[in-house]
Amino acid sequence: MAKCGYCGSTILFGGVEERGHHFCNNQCLSSGYAAVASEQVPPEVVESFAKEIHEGTCPICKGRGPVDVHVSHRVWSILVMTSWSSHPQICCRSCGLKRQLGNTALSLVFGWWGFPWGLVMTPIQVGRNVFGMAFNPSPTKPSEKLHGMVRMQLGSKLMAAKQ
Ligand SMILES: [Zn+2]
Numbered sequence: 225m226a227k228c229g230y231c232g233s234t235i236l237f238g239g240v241e242e243r244g245h246h247f248c249n250n251q252c253l254s255s256g257y258a259a260v261a262s263e264q265v266p267p268e269v270v271e272s273f274a275k276e277i278h279e280g281t282c283p284i285c286k287g288r289g290p291v292d293v294h295v296s297h298r299v300w301s302i303l304v305m306t307s308w309s310s311h312p313q314i315c316c317r318s319c320g321l322k323r324q325l326g327n328t329a330l331s332l333v334f335g336w337w338g339f340p341w342g343l344v345m346t347p348i349q350v351g352r353n354v355f356g357m358a359f360n361p362s363p364t365k366p367s368e369k370l371h372g373m374v375r376m377q378l379g380s381k382l383m384a385a386k387q
């Protein structure tokens with residue numbers, strides 16, 4: 225199964241494709257479009273940026289790291305319309321937990337009210353948050369996801385510089 229090139233979530237339903245890269249939806253596509261350019265960024269540059277972020281302070285609470293990517297997932301529904309999304313955030317563990325808990329609560333309240341996708345996606349998004357809360361990224365080194373986000377950000381700078 226394809227994984228989203230931006231947030232790293234497994235794409236279960238739908239999804240969009242752009243030049244061989246898969247994304248959850250258009251939101252992830254526009255954020256992750258730089259993935260295409262990011263392949264030109266040398267791995268050692270990505271490595272050193274990722275290490276710096278990992279050992280730095282949290283950009284949200286300014287607290288101590290380790291800082292890594294924490295993805296929170298949410299879903300909300302109105303009648304036949306259901307919208308679900310995943311949000312990667314570079315932050316410390318406790319900021320990540322807060323977001324995952326907040327989006328779990330939001331999904332549990334607003335997720336169910338759509339048929340049929342609300343009923344299908346609510347347990348999935350809640351399960352993803354629970355999984356994220358239970359298995360945190362290793363505190364000793366930057367995760368694959370952090371490498372991916374750094375590569376993407378450097379890629380978008382590269383694209384901007386070329387325009
Ligand atoms: Zn995504």
Ligand SMILES: [Zn+2]
Nearest residue numbers: 282285316319
């Ligand atoms: Zn924090």
